[in-house]
Amino acid sequence: MKLLQALNGEPVWPPPVWLMRQAGRYLPEYRATRAEAGDFIRLCLNPALATEVTLQPIRKFGFDAAILFSDILILPMALGQGLRFAEGEGPRLPPLETVDILDPAKAPDVYAPVIETVRRLKTELPTETALIGFAGGPATVACYMLDGQGGGDFPRTRRLAYEKPDFVSDVLNILVDATIAYLSAQIEAGADCVMLFESWAGIFPAQQFRDLVIAPNKRITAALKERYPGVKIIGFPRLAGLMLGEYARESGVDAVGLDTVTDIENAVVACPEGTVFQGNLDPLLLKLGGEAMEAATRKLLATVKNRPHIFNLGHGITPDVPEANVVRLMEIIRSA
Template identity: 35%
Template sequence: MLKNDLFLRALKGESVERPPVWMMRQAGRYLPDFMKLKHKYDFFTRCQTPELATEITIMPVDQIGVDVAILFSDILVVPQAMDIEFEMKPGIGPWLSNPVNSEKHINEVNIPDVHDRLSYVFEAIKLTKKTLDHRVPLIGFAGSPWTIFCYCVQGQGSKNFDKAKAFCFSRPDLAHDLLQKITDTTIAYLKAKVEAGVDAVQIFDSWGGMLSPNDYQEFSWRYIQQIIDALKNDAPVIAFGKGCWFALEQMSTSGASAIGVDWTCSPKTARKLTNNQITLQGNLDPSRLLSPPKIIRKMVHEMIDEFGKDKYIANLGHGILPNIPVDHAQAFVDAVKSYE
C-alpha cells in the first residue's frame, strides 16, 4: 500500500486535498549529488547501472520531497536497443554518426527483444521500487516515436529538425516504416516497464510542436495513439507534447489518464480545449524557477487556482533547467504542498 498515493488519485480524477507535485527531469543536473555522479560516470553508464539509476531516481524524493519518482533513464535507450548506436557527446548531446536516412538502413533496423536488450532498465525499476519502500509511486517513460525518429534521422539535436522533416515529406513511406518500428518497440518496452513495477507511464513528445497540426496527426499522434491503446488497460498513461496545444482536444479523448501542458498554453485555455474532462499536468515555465522563491510561491498558487486543485498534477511546462538553484526547486515543491 502506497504511503503517498496523491499522484495516482489525481490520475483517476478523484478529489484530493492538494495537487500532487513533481518536475520533469527532476533527477538531474540541478542537484549537487547528481553532478558528483556525473563527474564519476558517463551518461549511459548511469542509465545502464541499476544501482546508479536507482540512486539518482530517489534523490529528488529524499532531497526536495516530490510526490512521485520518475525512473532515471533516457529516451535514446530505445533506439540503442534497436541497434541505432547513439552516444552522448559532451557539449553536443545526442549524437549518431550514421543517421538513419535510407531504405537500406531502415530495413536493417531491428525490433528487439526488449527483455534482453533493455534488461538493465527493468532491474533498475525493481531495485527502485524496493528502495522506495512504498513511499511514492514510480513513473516509467519513453520518447514519442516522432521525437525518437527526429534524432535518428537528424543524427543530433536541432532547432528545426529540417533533415527529419524533409525525409518525412520526401519519403513518407520509409518514414512510416521507421516510425512503426519505433512504436512497436516502445509498446513492448513500456509494457515490460509496467510488468517490472512502474505505477504509470509518460510519453514525451518533445518535438511534436515542430510539426503543423496536419503533419502532427500523420507523423506523431497516430503512433502515440497506438501506444495509449496498447497500455491504457495496464497502467495510467500521461501524454505530453511540447508545443502541441492544438492537439489537446484530441488528446483528451484518447484514453490517456492525463495530458501534459507546456507554458505556452494558459490553464484556462487547456481546460477549455479538454472540456475539463481529464487530468492536466503542468505548466510553469521552467525558467520561472529563476525567480525569487517568494515569487515562485505566488505564481504556483496562482497556477493551481487557475487549473483547480482536482484533476491536476503540478509540474513544470518542460524539464527543469540545470542552472536552477536547489532552494528554488524546493520553493516550487513547498508552494504546492502549502496550497490551501
C-alpha cells in the same frame, strides 16, 4: 498514492507534485554519481547508479512521484542505432538511412538494465511515492534517429515526412511496437504509470501531427490498456498548440502534460471534460525564485484547485536552478 488518485480523476489537495528532470545536474549528488559512472549512457545502464540518482530528489524534496532515470534515446540505441552524448552538444546518432539496421528482437537485452532499475526502485521507494516509467513518443524519437541530433526544427525529418513518407512510416511502426514492448516491461517490473514524451510534437503541421503524433500514440495506449487494464498513461505533446484538444480526445492518454506556453484555462476549454492536466510552471521561474516564482505558483494553484491536477513544470528543470528554490516551491505547494 496521490499521483494515482489524480490520474483517476480525483481532485487531491494539495495536488501531487513532481518535476521533469528532477534528477539532474542541479543536484551536486547527481553530478558526483554521474562522474562515478563515467558517462551518461553508462549511468543510464547501471541499475545501481540509476536507482541512486532517481532516489536523490525524493530523499531531498519529498516529491509525490519518482520518474525512472533514463533517456528517450536508449530505445533507438537498443534497436541498433549508434548513440553517443557529446559533452556540451547533446546526443549524436548516425542519421538513419534504412530500417534494415534496426533489430527489435535484440532490444530487450540492451535495455534490460533499465528494467532492472525499475525493479530496484519499486522496492526502495517509499510506499506513498509513485513510480513513473517512460518512453519517448515515436515522432520525437524518430526526429533524433533521422536527423542524428537534437536542436533546431529537425529539418531532415520534416523533409523526409513529405518526400519519403513510407520510410518515415516504417520507422514509426518499428518504434510503436518497440515502445509497447519497452513500456510493457517497465509496467511488469513495477512502474505505477507511464509517460510518453512527445517533446517535439509541435514541429509538425496539423495533418502530420495527426499521422505522426496522435496515431502512433493511440496505438501505444490502446495496446498497453489492453494488456494492463487500469494502467494510467500521461502524454506530453509539447507545443501542440491548437492540436492539444484533438490529442487529448484521440490519443487515449489519461492525462495531458502542458508546456509552459499553454494556458490552463484554454486547455480546459479545448480538451474533453474531466481531462487531467499536468504542469505547467515556467522552469525559468524556478531558477529566478523570489516573488516572481511564488506569485506564479500561487496563481497556478488557485487555477487548478478543485480539479484533478499534477503540479509540474512546463519543461524540465535546468542545471542552474538553486536547490533552495525547489525547497521553497515545495513549501508553497504543501501549505496551499
